[in-house]
Amino acid sequence: MSSKDAPTIALVGAGAMGGALVRGWIEAVRKGGGLTLTVVEPNFDPVLERELDAVGAVLNPPEAGPVDVLVLAVKPQAFAEAAKSAKQFVGEQTCVLSIMAGVTIDNLSRALGSPRVVRAMPNTPARIGRGITAYVASPACSEYDKQLVEQLLMPLGTVESINAERLMDVVTAVSGSGPAYVFLLAEVLAVAAEQEGLDRETAIRLANRTVAGAGALMLETGDSANTLRKQVMSPGGTTEAALDILAAPDGLAPLLRRAVAAAAKRSRDLGRG
Ligand SMILES: NC(=O)c1ccc[n+]([C@@H]2O[C@H](COP(=O)([O-])OP(=O)(O)OC[C@H]3O[C@@H](n4cnc5c(N)ncnc54)[C@H](OP(=O)(O)O)[C@@H]3O)[C@@H](O)[C@H]2O)c1
Structure with missing residues (x-):
């Protein structure tokens, strides 16, 4: 696990949304931001793969340990499969951030064995950094978890905090x-x-x-x-x-x-x- 100045992040799924996220993080690392990145993705975009290599990110490690934030950006139907390998990134201090539509905090928490879960809903303009992402955090999340998650979501555009998970259905229907x-x-x-x-x-x-x-x-x-x-x-x-x-x-x-x-x-x- 990292120091709080240089959080360790694992991203599972670097497709349209995960790719937009990680491109923003690469930019932050280039500007001197302290992030340690691990990315799991079966079909890397070759350009993204080279950019990740250039900032020292670890790609598809055969095994790994707990990180500060595990970010899940696979399609909801791939979640059950992805969760099996993603579990290796989860320790006692890990906060799980999911951008998967419709996967509840309860399901995430049970599948990954962490009470610290943030569920976020971006929208497609996020792919060009002009989206709006609303998120809701489980009660076990600390203020630091929420701050870190907000920073991690910023490459997608504006970030909005929602205080009840049931409102994510409205967020889904609107933004x-x-x-x-x-x-x-x-x-x-x-x-x-x-x-x-x-x-x-x-x-x-x-x-x-x-x-x-x-x-x-x-x-x-x-x-x-x-x-x-x-x-x-x-x-x-x-x-x-x-x-x-x-x-x-x-x-x-x-x-x-x-x-x-x-x-x-x-x-x-x-x-x-
Ligand atoms: N796009 C949107 O507008 C939008 C809006 C709100 C929320 N979301 C949510 O964002 C999430 C990602 O959507 P997206 O549009 O970015 O999907 P996507 O482009 O299909 O990206 C998902 C990536 O995850 C990879 N993947 C599949 N199984 C994996 C595994 N077991 N481990 C690691 N990586 C795996 C996929 O690889 P393969 O292609 O080889 O399967 C793909 O590259 C979804 O859950 C969706 O609900 C999307």
Whole structure:
């Protein structure tokens, strides 16, 4: 086990999400951050493998001992298999950080034999460091565990702490699945543009850049969605004509309310299953 200045980290699964995490950690090590990395992954991206080698990370060790933080980033269906070998990284002081969707703190704790568990839910923009990750920590986690976990999640984007595990179903339904709702918005906006007469390619370009640009504007100005929406509108104008439909009692709000409720229910059901 390490000193607290140079925590030892083992990552199991360096795919899309695990890869994004470990690239951020490599950057931290290059800047002089004290991290000792071990990574277990059956199919390394060759570039990532070289970068890990260059910072002295240990890759696929035949055997290993306990680390400060064990990070699990395999698909949930691979968890049972991965847990068998991941157990070697777990000692009395190990904190387990899982980004696997739907795997509960209780299951993680039982499979890995540690009461110190953090369950986190990132979303796909995490792959470019622009995601939001919400996490919940088991009561056995110390303040230091939580600080360390927050630092480790930062390469994925913003990190948010949630105080009850049941709320992870809501997080899953809002930010976890949410990028798909926004991509659907871009898709249906393009279809509407085509139906109004634009050619398909132009329609897609206009819709995609509108969604991407609006998101970037919100992020970069820090202004609320409500403020930015009102800036587009003028009384009796074109935006108002559209919003009379979208913001009507049977418009977007009740539709999204139902969609989020359905996703949260599915998350609860999968968790029970
Ligand atoms: N992508 C998202 O938007 C998103 C959002 C929220 C949460 N998550 C969660 O993040 C986790 C990872 O998702 P992902 O998209 O990064 O998946 P992914 O790209 O498939 O990455 C998982 C990696 O783990 C490897 N792996 C499989 N079994 C292993 C084992 N026993 N030991 C070590 N490595 C093993 C896989 O190798 P092979 O390819 O050879 O199997 C793969 O490279 C999932 O649990 C998912 O629920 C993802």
